[in-house]
Amino acid sequence: MKQNYAVIGLGRFGGSICRTLVESGQEVLAIDANEDRVNEYMNIATHVVVGNAQDEMVLKSLGIRNFDHVIVAIGEDIQASILVTLMVKEMGVPNILAKAQNEYHARVLEKVGADRVVHPERDMGIRLAHNLVSKNILDFIELSDEFSLAEIRVSNPKFFNHTLLDLNFRQKYGLTVVAIRRPDAQVIVSPAADQIVKENDSLLVIGNAEDVDLLDKKLN
């Protein structure tokens, strides 16, 4: 279903959200206080506006309250990001995603009503660090405080040619295998218990981060 989005702040983060939304066929209003930034998006976004989003009249005149989603992608100016999130919330926008610079900023954004807070730099740092310290962990994404999604390469022959039932990751490690990726790029989604794990497969598992680390150690 087509929804309408407003992206406030066209830095690297807001800009890439804007492009991707448009590419997936969504209507996007792009707003930035900087005219040069706005000009860059003139032929990309559905509508573009030069304006200071901290000015309530600007948000009102753009009819921000009628948008399904607002993305507050203001970078360095933490005060502006908080104030804009608060105003957008008060206007009744149902889905607000805001970008945080640090943990304190994230907590404030949640308090003033952001439905989702992201930390792109921190999250990318976590993903890469897991991959750097372990040759088996190909990717790692925190889904919540409790759960993470990890892609782990099955590199230990002990695990080769066994079914998921035999390997019993759920009982042994509290990890659920949601998909298996084969070296030929085939992906088996929601594999059955009798699915055989082969050399060079990688497993997409959901579980807590400590359990992912435990499995990673067993693989070495």
Ligand code: ADP
């Ligand atoms: P990133 O780290 O995503 O590249 P930046 O800090 O470079 O983030 O970009 C943030 C963007 O937000 C800038 O283009 C800036 O002009 C814009 N911006 C900052 N404050 C406001 C505001 N009050 N109203 C509208 N745009 C703003």
